[in-house]
Amino acid sequence: xxxxxxxxxxxxxxxxxxxxxxxxxxxxxxxxxxxxxxxxxxxxxxxxxxxxxxxxxxxxxxxxxxxxxxxxxxxxxxxxxxxxxxxxxxxxxxxxxxxxxxxxxxxxxxxxxxxxxxxxx
Numbered sequence: 001x002x003x004x005x006x007x008x009x010x011x012x013x014x015x016x017x018x019x020x021x022x023x024x025x026x027x028x029x030x031x032x033x034x035x036x037x038x039x040x041x042x043x044x045x046x047x048x049x050x051x052x053x054x055x056x057x058x059x060x061x062x063x064x065x066x067x068x069x070x071x072x073x074x075x076x077x078x079x080x081x082x083x084x085x086x087x088x089x090x091x092x093x094x095x096x097x098x099x100x101x102x103x104x105x106x107x108x109x110x111x112x113x114x115x116x117x118x119x120x121x
Contacts, residue, residue: 001027005035011042011076017049020057020084032064042074053084058091065097 001018012035018024035043045064047053053061061077068075077097079085088094 003027003031008044011044011074012038012040013044013046015046015049018051020047020050020053020060022054022056025056025060028060029063032067036068036071036073039071040073042076043068044076044078046078047084048078048080050079050084051082053087058087058093061088061093062096 001016001020001024003017004015006013006015014031014035016028020028045061065075075097077088077093079088
């Protein structure tokens with residue numbers, strides 16, 4: 001897993017590349033904890049280059065959501081249509097994360113949105 005970051009419209013965009021699974025857990029959890037310390041108002045996880053996600057990946061995502069929510073940091077998720085979107089939809093992530101996004105609507109990082117905009121969920 002590789003993760004790059006940039007600032008867009010006041011939010012920190014983390015672009016994730018690679019699988020969201022057990023081998024990625026230390027890198028992902030460490031990054032979330034490190035990023036949390038910098039206290040951004042919003043973190044946008046761009047998963048457009050994540051080809052697959054398993055149950056560990058779902059757990060990592062929920063860990064990030066809960067941890068950032070406790071720190072009062074808004075978490076948004078951008079996902080391209082395909083396998084990962086299907087996994088997240090089946091896991092009902094949209095009901096847990098108000099800022100779940102996909103390709104066909106504009107999102108905070110300039111990509112596309114699926115569900116409510118930040119602050120409306």
